[in-house]
Amino acid sequence: MQEAKIAIRDLACRRGDRVLFRGLSLALNAGEALQVAGGNGIGKSSLLRIVAGLAPAFAGTVEREGAIGLVDERPALDTSHALGDALAFWARIDGTSENAAQAARDRLGLADLLDVPVRYLSTGQKKRAALARLIGQAAPLWLLDEPLNGLDVHAVELTEAIVAEHCAGGGIALVASHQPFRVEGLQRLALADYAA
Numbered sequence: 001m002q003e004a005k006i007a008i009r010d011l012a013c014r015r016g017d018r019v020l021f022r023g024l025s026l027a028l029n030a031g032e033a034l035q036v037a038g039g040n041g042i043g044k045s046s047l048l049r050i051v052a053g054l055a056p057a058f059a060g061t062v063e064r065e066g067a068i069g070l071v072d073e074r075p076a077l078d079t080s081h082a083l084g085d086a087l088a089f090w091a092r093i094d095g096t097s098e099n100a101a102q103a104a105r106d107r108l109g110l111a112d113l114l115d116v117p118v119r120y121l122s123t124g125q126k127k128r129a130a131l132a133r134l135i136g137q138a139a140p141l142w143l144l145d146e147p148l149n150g151l152d153v154h155a156v157e158l159t160e161a162i163v164a165e166h167c168a169g170g171g172i173a174l175v176a177s178h179q180p181f182r183v184e185g186l187q188r189l190a191l192a193d194y195a196a
């Protein structure tokens with residue numbers, strides 16, 4: 001796996017005319033996982049978008065080493081295509097081998113859904129599909145926004161196991177969630193402590 005590092009220094013986030021948080025510093029190195037916790041609207045998704053480079057910081061810096069894999073509420077799967085075709089599109093872009101793509105699909109229980117148009121998938125099925133693509137992407141930095149939303153008990157445990165394996169392999173996971181997330185050694189950060 002590529003080098004993996006996230007270093008956030010004195011970060012502040014403004015949305016509209018409101019500063020949501022300020023003074024946030026943290027560092028994650030290869031193998032580490034951190035859960036950012038906090039209630040609705042506190043700024044968890046905004047933090048992940050800043051770390052991903054999709055939104056600007058109001059103040060402070062974010063340093064990253066390694067490619068990013070982002071899973072949020074909007075799975076980047078073409079809703080008009082069958083799931084198999086939508087995943088194959090990303091496998092081509094990501095350079096995922098057919099064996100690896102199939103292993104990810106099978107592990108996430110998607111084998112019987114490949115002919116189903118993405119728009120007909122349930123919330124949990126779409127989330128599992130997004131995780132299959134994430135695995136195929138082989139990016140060291142995982143940014144997971146509410147990764148357990150919509151998942152049944154089995155899929156929750158599977159997702160936690162997949163994140164643990166990613167970190168054991170030298171990856172980093174930054175998880176934004178208000179739900180419990182069980183991964184050994186998981187660090188926790190309460191975003192409310194940085195509310196502006």
Ligand SMILES: Nc1ncnc2c1ncn2[C@@H]1O[C@H](COP(=O)(O)OP(=O)(O)OP(=O)(O)O)[C@@H](O)[C@H]1O
Pocket residue numbers: 015016017020038039040041042043044045046047178
């Ligand atoms: N583009 C935007 N312009 C203005 N305000 C925004 C914008 N995007 C988000 N916000 C506001 O910023 C605040 C934080 O939103 P964010 O989605 O980061 O919170 P969150 O902690 O992830 O919440 P949840 O747990 O509900 O997903 C909310 O009050 C939201 O309405």
